[in-house]
Amino acid sequence: MIDWKLAGTVARGVANLQPAGDPTPFEQLAGPAEEAERLVSAYTGLVPVKSVPVAEAVDRAGWIEANLTGLAAVLEPAAVRIAGNAGPLGTLAGGVVAIEAGAVSGFLAGRVLGQYEFPVLEPDAPARLLFVAPNLAHAAKGLEAADEQLLRWVALHEMTHALQFGGVPWLRPHLKEMLTELLGALEFNPRSLFRVPDVTDLKNLVERVREDGLATMMIGGDRRESLDRVQAFMAVLEGYAEHVMDAAGAAILDDLPGLRSSLGKRRRDRSGLLKLLDRLLGMDLKLRQYEQGKSFCDGVVARAGIEGLNRVWIGPEAMPTVAELSDPLGWLARTEPFRLDPAA
Known part of the structure; x- marks a missing residue:
């Protein structure tokens, strides 16, 4: 249904338009990865059920391949279902989706520093721990950070994700369940590609994109609660990793406040065109997830x-709601009965 070869061609073309750096200083990962696992595990208490994946340095093409492989596993079944009633327009729609998927992947391939990657709909499949070397090199130059310092800091973030999913057995099945529910709610009519929208349509479209990004437009309005659960879940995962990379990095990084300030500036300091792309692709939503999630995690740790x-790892029922992300004290009160028994 979706032309993934076309998607790959588009992605590599878009990625090649973005500046890169010399990947060589970021190709030796064993030391930073081992250090990160030790520090993160000591601070959080998270211990993987089995060994975490070996850290891999990849170029942008390698990241694109991994990303599109994951997207294919998620989108292809839904695309086949949606195209069932599309008739001849199904092929055209598949091409449109391929171009969109390729453009998004190519755009992200020029920005991602590291990623804990796994097939989200296959909870038992192996995971990978990827570091995009040319992006790390370009970021180090832009942040005016020492290569070794930036790599160790990013390693803490990605290793936190590895220990989250490797040490909390219910996380991957729960993520699969939530995404499966959302995929079942996808709404897309290929014939709408040829319909000229009226003023009301355009106004509603602009409002939805402004609020939630383009990614939410294909989810039915009656599934907003499901979408909120996924977004709160992702905010906790990212916020926890952001909190840990600072807490665990304080003892080993020469200028942690400077790194944090520079990274925040890098995330926000975009040209007008790139800011527009961020909004259309929902990347500003991702930034809000980092910020809101970190604020929640910092607030909880300051109090408890x-x-x-770590109550968030007890089970899905202990995960904060979107509203609770702004109310750490309320979440702590709600989850007090869920506290882990130290003797267990």
Whole structure:
């Protein structure tokens, strides 16, 4: 249904338009990865059920291949279902989706520093721990950071994700369940590609994109609650990793406040065109997830320590809602009965 070869061609073309750096200083990952696992595990108490994946340095093409492989597993079944009633327009729609998927992947391939990658609909499939070397090199130059310092800091973030999913057995099945529900709610009529929208349509479209990004437009309005659960879940995952990379990095990084300030500036300091793309692709939503999630995690730890924050790993029922992300004290009160028994 979706032409993934076309998607790959588009992605590589878009990625090649973005500046890169010399990947060589970021290709030796064993030391930073081992250090990160030790520090993150010591701070959080998270211990993987089995060994975490070996850290891999990849170029942008390698990241694109991994990303599109994951997208194919998620989107292809839904695309086949949606195209069932599309008739001859199904092929055209598949081409449109391929171009869109390729453009998004190519855009991200020029920005992603590291990623804990796994097939989200296959909870038992192997994961990978990827570091995009040319992007790390370009970021180090832009942030005016020492290569070794930036790599160690990013390694803490990605290793936190590896220990989250490797040490909390219910996380991957729960993510699969939530995404499967959302995929079942996809709404797309290929014939709408040829319909000229009226003023009301355009106004509603602009409002939805402004609020949630383009990615939410294909989810039915009655599934907003499902979408909120996924977004809150992702905010916790990212916020926890952002909190840990600072907490665990404080003892090993020469200028952690400077790194944090520079990274925040890098995330926000975009040209007008790139800011527009960020909004259309929902990347500003991703930034809000980092910020809101980190604020929640910092707030919980300030009141109840890392042990209090680790209640999020008890089970899906302990995950904060979107509203609770702005109310750490309320979440702590709600989850008090869920506290882990130290003797267990």
